[in-house]
Amino acid sequence: MNFKVELFVESAAANLYVVHFADESVDEFTKFLNSARVKNNRHFGELTEKLRLILTSRGCRDKYFKNISSRDDCLVEIRAGGKNGLRLFCIRYSPLFIVVGGGGVKNTRTYNEDPVLNSQVERLKVVFEQMDIRLVKSKAVRIKGKYLEGDLDFD
DSSP states (O other), X not given: OOEEEEEEEEOSSOEEEEEEETTOSSOHHHHHHHOHHHHTSTTHHHHHHHHXXXXXXXXXXXXXXXXXXXXXXXXXXXXXXXXXXXXXXXXXXXXXXXXXXXXXXXXXXXXXXXXXXXXXXXHHHHHHHHHHXXXXXXXXXXXXXTEEEEOOEXX
């Protein structure tokens, strides 16, 4: 799976990176934002307000995220609308930046029961695994404050 991690928003409290798969014309976050089901969801404003607070004043604090995996893989979701509603899946390495994948409307008990949401999480797990290799093992990517530096093209 070929992808790039790209800086999307540089802001006061935190930066937002996106995942752009080589076989896609736009990144996962843009696809999420452009989805009619997402934009027309009654919880869309709540989700965008959380993102605004994260980026402009509060940073990537724990209170904005819920862990979605039992493993120590930094996979989290930003929720809007309680148990059911919108989900935006992310990788959170630090309070200073997030890597955003896709998401969607959750209508099942767990994301695993929804083929679309489960696919989004599975793709993000691959991104995390590849990033972790470069961050921890090969040191080809480094975290410097709010920034990821190094080789962010994953072939």
